[in-house]
Amino acid sequence: MPTYLFVYGTLRPGQAAWPRLAPHARGAEPAWCHGRLVAFPAGYPGVVLGGDRRVHGELVELIDPEAAWPALDVYEGDAYARVERAVETVRGPVTAWIYELRSPALAARGAPVPGGAWSGSDPAGRTSRPGDD
Secondary structure, eight states, X not given: OOEEEEEOSTTSTTSTTHHHHGGGEEEEEEEEEEEEEEEETTTEEEXXXXXXXXXXEEEEEESOHHHHHHHHHHHHOTTEEEEEXXXXXXXXXXXXXXXXXXXXXXXXXXXXXXXXXXXXXXXXXXXXXXXXX
16 A cells, blocks of 8 residues: 655655655655645745645655655654645545644744645755744
8 A cells, every 4th residue: 555745845846855755756746635834934834734724735655655754754853743644636535644733833933825835945945944943
């Protein structure tokens, strides 16, 4: 059974951190989940799952999840928890892992992303994550 990761920010194809995920990816397709997407001034988004809003991103099939998780968990840091949820694709619902913000207080510091589709990147190329400061 394939293992999937839903990405909505810097790990998306074409974004700054995609090279971290690309060696572990078999492919990506458009997908969405229910949640609230916020953006931080440092150039990173975060998601709080649930509700009736949509968060748009890509569903990535992982070649070897056990090899991918250690590096991805370190990249996401303590501000995010890897959780399993249903995401929607054109072929129907799929269960996938998603990195969700752990802290409602941290999420409250982010700016809502209209339409639920993040497309920015940090022009300074920072590698720190929200909550690291």
